[in-house]
Amino acid sequence: MLGIADTLDGINRAIAAVIRWLALVMVLVQFGIVVGRYVFGVNSIAAQESVLYMHATLFMLAAGYTLLVDKHVRVDVFYAAATERVKRRIDIFGHLFLLLPSMAALLFWSWPSVRNSWAILEGPIAVGGIEAVFLLKSLIPAFCILVMLQSIALLIRLFAEEQHQ
Template structure:
């Protein structure tokens, strides 16, 4: 039974290992953009947009891992001083009534836009930009799915094994 949560955790760990290098690459590309523009007078809209694409990919696909390692934003007015049992109840409530419903709603409402974007293979954001907005929009459902899966994994651990 614990194999499913372990698989989901592993999926988000592998995803994080694959995308973590985007942070470094994004900084290097941004540095090259600045040097190119101010030193050599060269500019490329597509290269500038690539930083946006890398940033979006890093954060959208890395969110499930962030949830897994408990480094997400938490409003801990009550949580920090609560007992472990109360923290567990707060976590269960948060997953069931806040996180999962919001991800399902976001997935539901974003899907038509993503589907339409793929249907027309939506082009660049700016003239001369990357001709793949459909890929950028696909990050939204991918984000939702990774968060939903990780939330279910954490819920299973909280409910069945009483661990985090």
């Protein structure tokens, strides 16, 4: 079972290794937009939207990796002072009854919008923008799936640790 967890971890690690470069590209493009606008008086709505697309891609596709490396937001009212065993049980509860159901619900309820967007190849957000809103909306199910896969990998490890205690 730990091999499955390692494979699921590997998926998020591989995606993070690729999309981390979007942060640098996003900063460079934004710098170019500012220089273009204020130095040369040139403006591009598509370039501005590209920053939005890159930010959304970075945020949505890196969420599973963020969960993997335990850098996600945690409300640790009880968690901080808990023993390792209690922390493990809180994590198991959180994954089974909060994270996985909420990701499944988001996936279920967003799918019609994503499907419809692909059916019409939904166009730009603004006139002159990037004609690929359908790709932007596709980040929602990708986000859900990557977070769910990572949650399953973490659950496998948590249950394995519970058995060894």
